[in-house]
Amino acid sequence: MTEILQLVKEKDPAQPEFHQAVNEVVASIKPVLDQNPEYRAAKIMERLVEPERVILFRVPWVDDRGEVQVNRGFRVEMNSAIGPYKGGLRFHPSVNLGILKFLAFEQVFKNALTTLPMGGGKGGSDFDPKGKSDNEVMRFCQSFMAELFRHIGPNTDVPAGDIGVGAREIGYLFGMYKKLRNEFTGVLTGKSLNWGGSLIRPEATGYGAVYFAAEMLNHKGDSLEGKTSLVSGSGNVAQYTMEKLLDLGARPVSFSDSTGVIYDEAGIDREKLAYLMTLKNVRRGRVKEYVTKYPEAVYTETDPSADHNPLWDHPADCAFPSATQNEINAKDAQNLVNNGVFLVSEGANMPTTPNGIKLYHEHKVLYGPGKAANAGGVSVSGLEMTQNSQRLNWTREEVDNRLQIIMKSIHTAALDAAEQYGMPGNYEAGANIAGFVKVVDAMIDQGVV
Ligand code: NDP
Numbered sequence: 269m270t271e272i273l274q275l276v277k278e279k280d281p282a283q284p285e286f287h288q289a290v291n292e293v294v295a296s297i298k299p300v301l302d303q304n305p306e307y308r309a310a311k312i313m314e315r316l317v318e319p320e321r322v323i324l325f326r327v328p329w330v331d332d333r334g335e336v337q338v339n340r341g342f343r344v345e346m347n348s349a350i351g352p353y354k355g356g357l358r359f360h361p362s363v364n365l366g367i368l369k370f371l372a373f374e375q376v377f378k379n380a381l382t383t384l385p386m387g388g389g390k391g392g393s394d395f396d397p398k399g400k401s402d403n404e405v406m407r408f409c410q411s412f413m414a415e416l417f418r419h420i421g422p423n424t425d426v427p428a429g430d431i432g433v434g435a436r437e438i439g440y441l442f443g444m445y446k447k448l449r450n451e452f453t454g455v456l457t458g459k460s461l462n463w464g465g466s467l468i469r470p471e472a473t474g475y476g477a478v479y480f481a482a483e484m485l486n487h488k489g490d491s492l493e494g495k496t497s498l499v500s501g502s503g504n505v506a507q508y509t510m511e512k513l514l515d516l517g518a519r520p521v522s523f524s525d526s527t528g529v530i531y532d533e534a535g536i537d538r539e540k541l542a543y544l545m546t547l548k549n550v551r552r553g554r555v556k557e558y559v560t561k562y563p564e565a566v567y568t569e570t571d572p573s574a575d576h577n578p579l580w581d582h583p584a585d586c587a588f589p590s591a592t593q594n595e596i597n598a599k600d601a602q603n604l605v606n607n608g609v610f611l612v613s614e615g616a617n618m619p620t621t622p623n624g625i626k627l628y629h630e631h632k633v634l635y636g637p638g639k640a641a642n643a644g645g646v647s648v649s650g651l652e653m654t655q656n657s658q659r660l661n662w663t664r665e666e667v668d669n670r671l672q673i674i675m676k677s678i679h680t681a682a683l684d685a686a687e688q689y690g691m692p693g694n695y696e697a698g699a700n701i702a703g704f705v706k707v708v709d710a711m712i713d714q715g716v717v
């Protein structure tokens with residue numbers, strides 16, 4: 269075990285996801301540290317794994333029955349070497365400090381890859397929006413912002429959405445921030461279009477993950493045309509991944525939520541996707557309802573004790589994990605390879621376990637790691653910040669065009685860094701190295717702070 273991993277494990281033994289994220293980066297950047305002794309001398313790794321600031325706070329609110337509820341709120345301000353802290357808020361019962369530290373750590377390198385000036389952060393709460401009324405969600409968001417507002421600002425820290433935080437939540441959070449500060453600023457991204465949002469921000473993460481896949485294929489002289497694609501999740505990222513796959517002639521055949529998996533061998537076409545979007549975004553329903561409407565599809569309930577996820581066990585060419593961390597274990601990765609999958613583009617953050625990733629490398633799978641492949645979301649967040657500063661709105665074409673340029677440049681940066689450090693074709697190592705070098709050079713320029 270490396271010294272740095274030992275250090276983070278000793279300091280915070282109960283944060284396995286954070287250890288996993290640190291380990292993944294440490295393994296990739298060893299050749300960079302070996303060739304650049306000044307990084308070790310500056311204790312750059314020791315500084316990178318320690319958040320610049322962590323804010324942890326009580327979020328009390330009153331539910332529709334008049335009962336007081338108490339949740340825990342967090343903001344991890346990880347690194348501001350290249351810009352204001354930037355990263356999403358996650359509302360999910362599984363949220364804890366270790367998960368947010370892993371996400372904030374990943375965000376630092378991801379944001380560096382985007383070419384835009386953004387530091388890294390992440391926040392959220394163990395609040396579960398599922399089954400709550402709009403009024404309950406509003407009261408929770410207002411209480412959350414009643415504390416968070418003093419720590420954030422358009423030049424300090426700019427949160428956005430993640431799991432459980434979409435346009436509705438961003439609206440309630442923004443309204444409360446504006447009331448408390450008496451300021452209309454771009455303090456959050458993912459805003460609705462009529463009050464400062466950017467076109468393409470809702471689509472950006474999914475579109476970006478597909479653009480990244482298209483780049484990896486293009487580099488091999490191939491394309492997404494006709495490629496059967498497994499997609500997991502059914503939220504923001506999964507939906508727009510399927511939309512862009514359809515645009516580029518591919519054939520999505522699956523999606524899921526935390527209770528079950530849909531496999532639709534005939535393919536999910538535009539009409540079926542529109543049905544899913546209404547089901548999830550308007551009715552806030554569960555994916556199992558899809559088989560009532562489309563009985564040729566198969567629904568399988570998730571068995572939490574099973575050693576694999578049935579979603580990853582179907583014949584396909586490409587996989588787009590778009591639900592959550594560690595959703596593909598070594599058995600799932602083996603199933604993917606056995607079923608013919610030769611490309612994985614990660615819309616979710618850290619969806620593959622370390623042993624799963626090992627299998628991708630062993631089988632020469634074209635593997636786009638989350639911090640490269642899903643960087644489209646935060647990239648368009650960065651473009652939303654630019655538009656807010658300019659008090660201008662760009663067209664759909666302008667934003668989409670910039671998104672495509674950014675995803676191409678991330679692909680090239682990862683490929684070049686992998687080549688430079690002797691790991692050609694390894695996008696995982698390349699993305700880690702390219703993001704790392706940009707951030708640590710800025711840290712060194714700015715002294716020991
Ligand atoms: P949403 O809340 O819109 O959707 C999340 C989806 O994943 C839902 O289908 C949800 O099912 C499923 N899911 C969540 N937790 C679990 C779990 N523990 N087990 C199984 N399924 C689960 O979130 P997003 O689509 O925004 O986020 C999906 C992933 O993409 C996350 O990893 C996020 O960090 C990442 N990401 C998001 C970005 C964005 O811009 N939104 C940007 C970059 C990455 P259910 O409805 O049952 O909860």
Ligand code: 2IT
Pocket residue numbers: 354355356357375426427428429430457617642643645646647649
């Ligand atoms: O993981 C991520 O990159 C996000 N949830 C989006 C962050 C952002 O600030 O848009």
